[in-house]
Every structure is written in structure tokens, then in C-alpha cells.
Amino acid sequence: MDPASQDINLNSPNKGLGVERSDNLSDVPVEGAVGTSANPAAPGLTDEEAEELHIELTKVEEEINTLRQVLSAKERHASELKRKLGLSPLNELRQNLTKSWQDVQTSNAYLSASATLEDITRSEAYKKTQETLSQAGQKTSAALTTVGTAITKRLGDMRNSATFKSFEDKMGNLKYKVVGPKENGEGASSPTDTIPTQKNPPF
16 A cells, blocks of 8 residues: 555545545535536526526625725725824714714704703793702701701700710720720820729730
8 A cells, every 4th residue: 555645634534545536536526516416406497597607606706705805905095094194993983973963963853852852841830840849859958957956956965964974984994994095105094084094904
């Protein structure tokens, strides 16, 4: 077996069989090939008509590819011109958005909606609703101010009560026990001055 005639494609069904390509594979039909017997003519078409349609399809596909290449070249040229002019994609987007917004503002739907909105704001029902909401807002604001004042007064009264002062003294003593004297060398005194200052607490 000649190594040159061996099929070395590992995915080939003929690998290692020593198949001569020129002899045995020439009569194997290729799928999708134009003009082969593997593609029978469509129903209602003769072989000549099918051949003409295949030729026309090939020409159209070639034209499509040519147009794609021309379009790609034109797009590259346009982007090069934009780069030379200093136009960035961001500027382009901004210009497109501005133009789109101007188009929207001049559209019939927008103008009609604006006119309708103006009519609504001039209507009697709108004015009454606006008045009512304004009054409700003022009353709510006044009520919240009154509640805030009452709470502030109540907290002030509570802070001056004997119970709160006793609680405050106990919390001050607890803080003194936990934190100890101030670090600047002065002894911190508790609110009640009942605990003497220690320089080195026994911890």
C-alpha cells in the first residue's frame, strides 16, 4: 500500500483504506452542486428551465456579494470622512436624538396632545382640583407642625421629670464605669459625683 494514496483525513470514512482519489471518488455526487443529477428539477419545470434558474440564482448571489463589498467600502470611506471631520459616534447620536426630538415636537400627535393639555389646564375642573389639593396640602402641613410642636413640648416635659433625671444619672454612672476617666489626664466626673476617680482601674 502506497502512503501517498492513503486517505489521512481522520474524519473520513475511507481512512487507512488506501482509496485512490482519482479513480473511486470521481463518480461520487456532491450534495448541493449545480447541474448534478442529485438536484432534480422542481415539479412543473423542465431540466432546461431549472438550469436557467440556477444560472440566474448564481448571478443574483454574485451581484449581492458585489453590492455587499461596495457597501462595506462606502461605509469605511464614510467613517474615515467622519473621523477627519471630528465627528464621533457620540456627536452623531446626539444629533440624531436632537433631530428626533424636533420631529416629535412638530408631529401632529404631539401638537394635538399639547393643545389638549393646555385645554385641560384652563378647564374649571382642573382649577378646582388644583385648589382643593393646595388647601389639603396647607392643612396637612399645619397639622404636622402642630403635631411636631406637641411632641417637642412633651419630650421637654419628660426630660424635666424626676424619672428621666434619675435614668439620666444612672446612665451617666454606667458610662463612667465603662469608659473611665478622660484620657487627657483630668479625671472625669460622673453626673452625680458619687464615684471617686481611679487612675488604674483593676481590670
